[in-house]
Amino acid sequence: MHHPIITLTSDFGYRDPYVAEMKGVILSISPQASIIDISHQVDKFNIQTGAFLLSSVASYYPKGTIHVAVVDPGVGTSRKALLIETTKQFFIGPDNGVLAPVVHRQGIQHIYHITNFDMMLPKISPTFHGRDVFAPMAAHLANGISPSTSGPELQKITLLELGGLRKKNGIIWGEVIHIDDFGNLITNIPVEELGLSDLVNLVIQVKNKTVKLSQFFAEKKKKELLAIIGSHGQLEISVNQGSAAKKLNVKIGDPIKILEILSYPQ
Amino acid sequence: MHHPIITLTSDFGYRDPYVAEMKGVILSISPQASIIDISHQVDKFNIQTGAFLLSSVASYYPKGTIHVAVVDPGVGTSRKALLIETTKQFFIGPDNGVLAPVVHRQGIQHIYHITNFDMMLPKISPTFHGRDVFAPMAAHLANGISPSTSGPELQKITLLELGGLRKKNGIIWGEVIHIDDFGNLITNIPVEELGLSDLVNLVIQVKNKTVKLSQFFAEKKKKELLAIIGSHGQLEISVNQGSAAKKLNVKIGDPIKILEILSYPQ
Amino acid sequence: MHHPIITLTSDFGYRDPYVAEMKGVILSISPQASIIDISHQVDKFNIQTGAFLLSSVASYYPKGTIHVAVVDPGVGTSRKALLIETTKQFFIGPDNGVLAPVVHRQGIQHIYHITNFDMMLPKISPTFHGRDVFAPMAAHLANGISPSTSGPELQKITLLELGGLRKKNGIIWGEVIHIDDFGNLITNIPVEELGLSDLVNLVIQVKNKTVKLSQFFAEKKKKELLAIIGSHGQLEISVNQGSAAKKLNVKIGDPIKILEILSYPQ
Numbered sequence: 001m002h003h004p005i006i007t008l009t010s011d012f013g014y015r016d017p018y019v020a021e022m023k024g025v026i027l028s029i030s031p032q033a034s035i036i037d038i039s040h041q042v043d044k045f046n047i048q049t050g051a052f053l054l055s056s057v058a059s060y061y062p063k064g065t066i067h068v069a070v071v072d073p074g075v076g077t078s079r080k081a082l083l084i085e086t087t088k089q090f091f092i093g094p095d096n097g098v099l100a101p102v103v104h105r106q107g108i109q110h111i112y113h114i115t116n117f118d119m120m121l122p123k124i125s126p127t128f129h130g131r132d133v134f135a136p137m138a139a140h141l142a143n144g145i146s147p148s149t150s151g152p153e154l155q156k157i158t159l160l161e162l163g164g165l166r167k168k169n170g171i172i173w174g175e176v177i178h179i180d181d182f183g184n185l186i187t188n189i190p191v192e193e194l195g196l197s198d199l200v201n202l203v204i205q206v207k208n209k210t211v212k213l214s215q216f217f218a219e220k221k222k223k224e225l226l227a228i229i230g231s232h233g234q235l236e237i238s239v240n241q242g243s244a245a246k247k248l249n250v251k252i253g254d255p256i257k258i259l260e261i262l263s264y265p266q
Numbered sequence: 267m268h269h270p271i272i273t274l275t276s277d278f279g280y281r282d283p284y285v286a287e288m289k290g291v292i293l294s295i296s297p298q299a300s301i302i303d304i305s306h307q308v309d310k311f312n313i314q315t316g317a318f319l320l321s322s323v324a325s326y327y328p329k330g331t332i333h334v335a336v337v338d339p340g341v342g343t344s345r346k347a348l349l350i351e352t353t354k355q356f357f358i359g360p361d362n363g364v365l366a367p368v369v370h371r372q373g374i375q376h377i378y379h380i381t382n383f384d385m386m387l388p389k390i391s392p393t394f395h396g397r398d399v400f401a402p403m404a405a406h407l408a409n410g411i412s413p414s415t416s417g418p419e420l421q422k423i424t425l426l427e428l429g430g431l432r433k434k435n436g437i438i439w440g441e442v443i444h445i446d447d448f449g450n451l452i453t454n455i456p457v458e459e460l461g462l463s464d465l466v467n468l469v470i471q472v473k474n475k476t477v478k479l480s481q482f483f484a485e486k487k488k489k490e491l492l493a494i495i496g497s498h499g500q501l502e503i504s505v506n507q508g509s510a511a512k513k514l515n516v517k518i519g520d521p522i523k524i525l526e527i528l529s530y531p532q
Numbered sequence: 533m534h535h536p537i538i539t540l541t542s543d544f545g546y547r548d549p550y551v552a553e554m555k556g557v558i559l560s561i562s563p564q565a566s567i568i569d570i571s572h573q574v575d576k577f578n579i580q581t582g583a584f585l586l587s588s589v590a591s592y593y594p595k596g597t598i599h600v601a602v603v604d605p606g607v608g609t610s611r612k613a614l615l616i617e618t619t620k621q622f623f624i625g626p627d628n629g630v631l632a633p634v635v636h637r638q639g640i641q642h643i644y645h646i647t648n649f650d651m652m653l654p655k656i657s658p659t660f661h662g663r664d665v666f667a668p669m670a671a672h673l674a675n676g677i678s679p680s681t682s683g684p685e686l687q688k689i690t691l692l693e694l695g696g697l698r699k700k701n702g703i704i705w706g707e708v709i710h711i712d713d714f715g716n717l718i719t720n721i722p723v724e725e726l727g728l729s730d731l732v733n734l735v736i737q738v739k740n741k742t743v744k745l746s747q748f749f750a751e752k753k754k755k756e757l758l759a760i761i762g763s764h765g766q767l768e769i770s771v772n773q774g775s776a777a778k779k780l781n782v783k784i785g786d787p788i789k790i791l792e793i794l795s796y797p798q
Binding site for chain 3: 278279280281282283284286287289290291293294297298301310311339340341342343391392393394397398
């Protein structure tokens with residue numbers, strides 16, 4: 001038997017009935033679905049963090065995986081409910097940007113506006129489309145229904161960028177876009193942007209501290225600051241066995257500046 | 267292959283071995299069971315919150331689902347272990363009220379006192395019946411054993427009500443029965459109780475504030491107080507993209523009063 | 533269809549993409565695997581707690597279960613990646629002691645040093661072997677590959693003991709090795725060590741308080757201190773419906789002393 005995978009990302013936390021209700025709805029429609037939590041601890045109403053998480057995680061899942069993201073401060077308004085088919089997977093959620101980074105990265109094939117009431121629960125609460133619209137849509141898709149059954153095609157979605165990034169005179173300006181539970185500062189600066197010179201020549205500035213690039217945490221002493229190419233291929237600022245966020249008192253959106261020194265022609 | 271669903275609700279949290287041990291016991295007896303967490307973050311020993319969660323969530327699951335609830339301050343005493351068959355599903359847990367609201371809502375068919383040692387682990391700890399009694403019982407049930415194998419039938423269980431509700435002279439008094447992770451105040455006042463007049467005429471009093479009923483969050487400005495029929499069909503007090511609990515400093519059990527004004531005969 | 537079980541234990545928490553990425557990697561390689569979280573709330577970098585959890589939980593899982601533990605402060609250094617086959621199950625993780633207590637308890641059959649790149653993701657990050665090495669190894673094993681494919685056999689692993697235990701002149705000295713979410717103090721003193729005399733004669737000393745052994749929590753009044761043989765067969769210090777950790781201000785590693793009184797020859 002085939003087990004289609006449905007992932008869930010939300011800001012619902014684990015104390016309340018909401019996540020379990022979504023799972024019950026899914027399993028009632030599609031008993032063979034395999035449900036995986038990405039995270040339900042997105043900061044409340046923080047579309048940016050939800051988008052970061054989904055965009056980091058999705059491509060590790062198999063082709064055809066159905067991802068549902070519910071960070072939805074506009075629930076009950078006229079914001080659209082979306083089903084997006086990329087070259088690889090399916091994404092379901094509100095049209096507020098939470099799906100934007102991941103679907104652009106994977107390559108959009110079709111955008112559908114979910115309007116077919118047959119894809120939803122019979123009664124739709126104005127406050128919980130995660131359960132009443134998105135979960136049943138995902139379950140019907142897992143059952144093999146054609147994505148186009150969901151509603152009319154759209155041409156575009158609400159955009160969202162994960163931080164600003166610019167380069168000028170050999171200097172790169174980026175941002176902290178996520179602070180993980182260890183206190184690592186994840187930036188929006190991909191390793192490809194650093195690739196033109198020898199990486200050991202880079203000087204990274206964050207909060208008036210400068211730091212050079214390490215290959216692994218244990219190069220530095222315990223509690224020392226370091227920069228590293230993180231597990232998503234982006235520059236990260238860390239402390240070996242400690243919290244860079246605490247050490248530097250950094251918050252999401254704080255700037256990161258990268259200078260290149262000693263890069264003489266070879 | 268059929269995947270019977272077993273849900274788990276407890277106050278065990280996610281830091282300790284307890285939940286994973288229950289899952290290991292279940293999968294050792296019933297490898298094909300599909301285990302779903304409702305929540306393990308019920309406040310410690312808070313039977314009321316466990317009962318609210320289970321009662322909110324259960325009916326979203328398929329017929330035949332087996333629900334296990336372990337909020338069990340009396341573990342090791344003479345409080346009974348129960349298996350209850352309703353018109354729709356099965357419920358397993360201690361006889362302390364945690365199962366009462368949901369089984370009364372669904373309609374009790376049979377109450378069994380779990381006493382058959384063949385349904386339990388060989389060694390029963392005095393402190394962890396979740397693992398040693400309730401989990402194996404659920405797994406045997408998932409394997410298709412008859413519920414009546416568990417032990418003798420009982421005629422009644424310990425009762426528990428989710429808050430007091432009364433009406434007098436057109437005024438409804440209810441209570442806050444749950445405060446969710448967003449800070450929404452969920453009351454025990456179902457929409458049916460409000461149904462006799464036009465809902466726009468209702469005046470809702472909570473902590474010396476009065477508020478009228480909205481249709482969706484975004485009717486109000488960000489951080490403004492509102493009342494709404496929540497996703498479980500009960501009156502809720504909320505703040506648009508904020509926490510009503512913080513704004514009003516409310517705790518579980520605090521009273522909600524509803525007056526009806528301007529309701530002239532038509 | 534067979535569903536091999538893979539469990540995950542880590543200090544990653546639930547806010548970040550890390551756990552979900554491991555699951556995506558596993559399901560991409562072994563779609564039929566059943567993934568169970570033991571806990572991802574091990575205190576950051578705390579190998580001891582990870583070892584305690586895994587050692588408590590593992591034996592409740594079926595023969596052949598594959599356990600992955602990622603508490604890995606030395607990631608990226610020369611610390612080895614291990615696959616250990618015991619008489620009952622498989623264990624995958626860093627060679628830093630986190631696997632040691634459980635594999636010694638179950639009985640080591642083979643220790644493999646994971647070096648075969650075919651068992652890993654094509655690109656290995658220096659900071660996240662949980663995703664790039666351990667998860668794919670577990671998935672290949674779930675697919676039925678021979679453990680010896682992982683790499684060469686080793687003769688020994690890094691040891692770790694869960695607290696010190698000694699006996700002298702009829703006195704037993706042990707330690708608090710875990711404080712659970714309820715505030716129960718779990719010690720490293722197994723009931724077998726207490727077995728030579730009548731248990732009612734024992735006097736247990738912790739933080740200048742003395743306490744005798746109870747059979748179950750409710751023997752004592754609410755909020756009273758008690759000692760009990762816990763659900764893992766080890767001595768625990770508890771408070772009935774309260775937190776012993778708060779009442780006594782105890783931390784992991786604090787000593788527990790057991791005296792035997794009134795033990796006259798019979």
